[in-house]
Amino acid sequence: MADLSTLQELRRSPLHDMATEIRDGGVTGDRAVQLVEQPFVTMVSVRIDPDSTGSRGIDEALGAPLPRRVGETSQAGGHTALWLGPDEWLVVSESDAESLVEQLRTAAGDTPAQVVDLSANRTVIELTGPGARGVLEKGCPADLHPRSFPDGTAIMTSLARVPVLLWKVDADHFRVLPRASLAQYVAAWLLDAVREFAPASPSAQAGA
Incomplete structure (x- = not known):
């Protein structure tokens, strides 16, 4: 193999x-x-309630809050989050996709969320x-x-x-x-x- x-x-x-x-x-x-x-390029889709505890955990993991309005982006530590919808973002990152997906899923905790590698x-x-x-x-x-x-x-x-x-x-x-x-x-x-x-x-x- x-x-x-x-x-x-x-x-x-x-x-x-x-x-x-x-x-x-x-x-x-x-x-x-x-x-x-x-x-x-590493691209990870994130879907989560923006007002949830898990969303705040993802904010901390990324080093910047997920953007909340149409067209907005947020950037920190090699990650850029792009707003796609009220509860959807695309995270473009310098990190490898596998580790980023694991990191964000862990950060979301028990909050229902979808974190998917779309690279x-x-x-x-x-x-x-x-x-x-x-x-x-x-x-x-x-x-x-x-x-x-x-x-x-x-x-x-x-x-x-x-x-x-x-x-x-x-x-x-x-x-x-x-x-x-x-x-x-x-x-x-x-x-x-x-x-x-x-x-x-x-x-x-x-x-x-």
């Missing part, structure tokens, strides 16, 4: 076959955008650069202006008509979390959208 380390080495990310396209698909200039896949359910596509917001606005119906979508916001929305979790880290840094089965479609759409942000060639500028 293969050991865990061997299985991890054999893993293929949802965008493995597009690695070269993604690596070479960024653009430079005033509206620069770069795309990077962050595969195999294989999604991948993370990072968009960075001054053109990142503009690229997303081409296919996302949400208002991404900083007044409505400040740093640290994460929402369920759609991109190119595909459901995604969209997380704004800062002004020039977004994370798109599509389901693994739709990741290649989303990445291909993003690469196509990014091309429109490339600087005009000298010949095109001369003919303008």
Whole structure:
């Protein structure tokens, strides 16, 4: 039987076959955008009554309270909790999934709760650069202006008509979390959208 380390080495990310396209698909200039896949990120779903003793235990385990409103996130000690619903969160973490699930289940105590490893359910596509917001606005119906979508916001929305979790880290840094089965479609759409942000060639500028 293969050991865990061997299985991890054999893993293929949802965008493995597009690695070269993604690596070479960024653009430079005033509206620069770069795309990077962050595969195999630990993601744990938590469902629990937010007013329960178990919820407070999870707050302590994470080092920050679970967010309570749409779009809110909370971060501490390598964990970020993203609000998905009144009693549902996604914890994105630097810890390994198995230990985090065990830790959060223990923290919930006797309170009814669901703590499930969803790491294989999604991948993370990072968009960075001054053109990142503009690229997303081409296919996302949400208002991404900083007044409505400040740093640290994460929402369920759609991109190119595909459901995604969209997380704004800062002004020039977004994370798109599509389901693994739709990741290649989303990445291909993003690469196509990014091309429109490339600087005009000298010949095109001369003919303008």
